Amino acid sequence: MLANYVPVFVMLPLDVVSVDNTLKKPEELRKRLKHLRNANVDGVMVDVWWGIVEGKGPKLYDWSAYKDLFRMVQEEGLKLQAIMSFHNCVEGTVNIPMPPWILEVGKSNPDIYYTNRRGTRNQEYLTIGVDNQPVFQERTAVEVYRDFMKSFRENMANFLDAGVITDVEVGLGPSGELRYPSYPEAQGWAFPGIGEFQCYDKYMKGEFKEAATVAGHPEWDLPDDAGEYNSSPKSTKFFAAKGTYLMNSGKFFLTWYSNKLIMHGDQILDAANKAFLGCKVKIVAKATGIHWWYKDDSHAAELTAGYYNLNDRDGYRPIARMLARHDAILNFTCAEMINSEQIKMAMSGAEELVQQVFSAAWREGIEVACENALSRYDRRGYNQILRNSRPQGIDRSGKPQRRVFAMTYLRLSDELLKMVNFRIFRTFVRRMHADQDYCPDPWKYYKPITAMQRSKAATPMDKILEATEPTPPYSFDPETDTSVGGAYAEIIDTLFGLFD
Template identity: 55%
Template sequence: MSIGEAEHAECPSPVTPYIPTYVMLPLSTISNENKVADPEKLKEDLDKLKRASVDGVMIDCWWGIVEGVTPQVYDWSAYYDLFSMVRDCKLKLQAIMSFHQCGGNVGDDVFIPLPAWVLRVGKENPDIFFTNRAGVRNPESLTFGIDDEAVLDSRTALEVYYDFMESFRKDMQEFLEDGTITEIEVGMGPCGELRYPSYPETQGWKYPGTGEFQCWDKYLLKNLKNAANEKEHPEWGVGPADAGDYNCTPHNSAFFEEGRKSPYGEFFLDWYSRALIEHGDNLLTVARHALGNTKLAVKVSGIHWWYKSASHAAELAAGYYNQASKCGYTPIAKMLATHDATLNFTCVELRTADETVKFPGALADPEGLVSQVLRAAWEQGVEVAAENALSFYEKSGYDQILVQAKPKDYTNHHLSAFTYLRLTPELMEEQNLEEFTQFVHKLHGAQC
């Protein structure tokens, strides 16, 4: 039986490991003006979290704020103030190097774009952004194709990321040395995740659309053409023309139905996924040089829709080459193992039965996906942390996380940490906070 497969979540053994528990701070904690927003209210909430036995908080360190105006001019002052507040409350910190845009979808109340100077470069050279087959650019993050291209005011993307992280280490050294910062999650792409921006709501994607491949900027196309020439098939140096649009289903796409199994399809999917993993490998390499021995983590997206389809179409479009005969997460885990980095995974609160009721046609299986990812990581000796995909306040969601955090299938394995998404006024309501506190105690090993 796969992890979490039971219809009703069971309580883990009373004698269980201690799993550190964090809470994500609001996206707007640091304002666009680079100030701590409402510090008095934040201090009150931090004190409540401490009384709830939470170990620490997670915070996005926005590239668009810190280096927002001028290249290589960094302003960490607001983050210094925030980190000091967290330390004064005797909490720990997980810091995210957020090299992506925040918000931009309909209904979002927070919008933090990439640095203004990067967007100016993008106006002259829009190929620095991911591009779909129709030529639509996505300014949420930079294409992997410019990792080694000196197109950002004479710096490569990897050099830009390195300089930002080195600046963080220098300005926040005291918090690294005194143990306030326990982990740094390295932003790898859209939403900080190691994936392609295959399902952007900003371009009309709606769940459960398969999404689209994102490899039509000139830099990734050059890489693809070179790979095709090495295989002595120059005609393969193009992206698939029959993979449908953002909101198609697998059976309405010739590529996802049959084309993926052709020699060209296998070549393309292998190249597409390798380019993603190479980006992660290269970025973790520069992160290790910039940040020293700090614990590093990488977030992998929980793309659970179409998981039960033969094609795993949504995963393929995002860069995870996952098939019945090929685990798409083992190569990622192997890459993370070489950097001693934690795999941070999402959607651990979701139940397959619930998703089937809500979206019966999506062939979703979050529990099966979580089981596969945990197995792939643990078999490579990689620690797995997790977070929920959507905010919730009910005991049923917490119970499901407990099953995934301390699975009976793996008596020698458990999550290395859990981060709750996210601090909201609703979470701070008395009844909700009481329920959450009980959950935290159980993650810490208390009896059920």
């Protein structure tokens, strides 16, 4: 039965380490960690902010606050998922920018940022175009990320050696996700807008023109007919029926755009592999669930984000094939989403998207982890996560056909700790553990974490693109066989809520 056990992690607040590099409200945090441990939660996830640690200058790293945090997590008997957060964060009252010395480079060279067709810059994450440009004190972006991860490994060796840190998620884009920042709310995007392509900085423009010329079409240019952030597919020439995306020029652009994303992830994960070589830790890459317009033929919102996914082209299995060379885990969001909860005009296919992405990863022989994209505390959402985490349910005779490597819950908050909400959450954790007691040892539930070995040889792009051939996804049971309860339980929740 232990083979059915799925560990549960909980994301810590975004600013658990404040922008001035101090551990925020440590006494209160310790109480909350104890609360999680008493609920049999396996561990926590934390953003390790580049803008905080290397904020004082190039290669001037200050890990002191994170060491205090990791020590506290260890003392409370929890495991740790650490995110190398190379993006900025503007959410609610939290504002954590990229390092000031990076922003200084951006003042004289704004093309280090992603840029849309109108020239609007996005400071969430550095453009892929500077991955190999030595514009940061004679270092490239990839070298900057590499040096940060090497310093993390050196300074957190005790926690790595002790097995406290089990996963290192490598930030590969905005919100840490392998994607383009195609739907920035700060620039006016609102759900379910299709978003915009983000490749109009001078570096990306130059690379595209060179690629088009080599392909024998110097006249091809970046799209100018793909609409704006809040367009619908049919209102644009690019995504409309028989639109540009189906023409040779459109296919060439989309292949180039999505391939750049894959190569970006591959380069940085290779640097991560070298940094953590020999450590008993798993490398993780996160992709996000662009579920709106999934049921439109154009899949427009996925395409602007860099996922070249169509009804007759798998846009996710090539990413999984790239990850396989690094033995990396694919962490995917929106595990809680249900199609019927979305507005009809969005043409959402969250359930089918999760099924497709999980299947793509499993077919490429890599592990899948999952998260909920939005905070929710209801039994219906938990049941959906349970269903996706063990798609064919529990196998009482041994290892289930398929299950996720781990589930990370968004996020630790006052709302989660309310009596009724936390009571349901405890039940959810128990169900994720297949109704078994807490198990601290991954070897016992057949998910051993062994010393990291060197990545395999680079996979040629033509080999990666063979994975675009669509394949039917694996079957998922309609409902979970480990429900946290339904309508009757919700009535009891309501009664309990009167005393909360």
